[in-house]
Amino acid sequence: MKAIRRTAGALAAALALALPTTATAGASTLEQKTYVWRGYLSAGECTMAPGTTWTLYSDGTARLDARVSSLGDEDAWLMWAHLKDAGGALLGDIRVYGSTSTKFVKNLxxxxxxxxxxxxxxxPDLFDLVKRMSLSKHC
Structure with missing residues (x-):
């Protein structure tokens, strides 16, 4: 019986070592910071609703979740997201994923x-320094 337990334990250990680490498993260990805008943001005829959220991850990725609308037709919400230190100094801007552009655009x-x-x-070297965010916008 002991031999069977040892063999089963060794097999389980070997399988655990052979299995690759998934991106999902790695993502769960990332640190994150979340910034939420409590009020309405507006520019021209465009409005961004309260609850707009930017989440920053320690690997240098970021995610925006927002609700936007316009009173007109054929508008576009243009936005730049600025990362700042504790004293309000600009550290840098978030770039559109896969691009060098810092201008986020949503057609309305x-x-x-x-x-x-x-x-x-x-x-990602800025992650620990970021203590504030601000947004520039245009419609």
């Missing part, structure tokens, strides 16, 4: 409200 039509999910990236 027909007076509808849109859920806007976007991915961004920033220098």
């Amino acid at each position: 039509h027909d007076r509808r409200t849109y859920r806007w999910i976007a991915k961004g990236q920033f220098d």
Whole structure:
């Protein structure tokens, strides 16, 4: 009976070593910081609703979750997300994921409200320094 237990334990250990680590498992260990805007943001005829959230991850990725709308048709919400230190000094801007552009764009039509999910990236060396965020916007 002891031999069977030892063999089963050795087999389980060998299988555990052979299995690859998934991105999901690695992602769960990332540190994150979340910034939530409590009020409405507006520019021209465009509005971003309260609850707009930027989540920053220690690997240098970022995620936007927002609701945007416009009173007009054929508008676009343009936004730049600024990372700042504790004293308010600019550290850098979030870039559109896979791009060098720092301008996030959401086209708006027909007076509808849109859920806007976007991915961004920033220098991961800045993660520990980021204590504040601000947004520049245009419609």
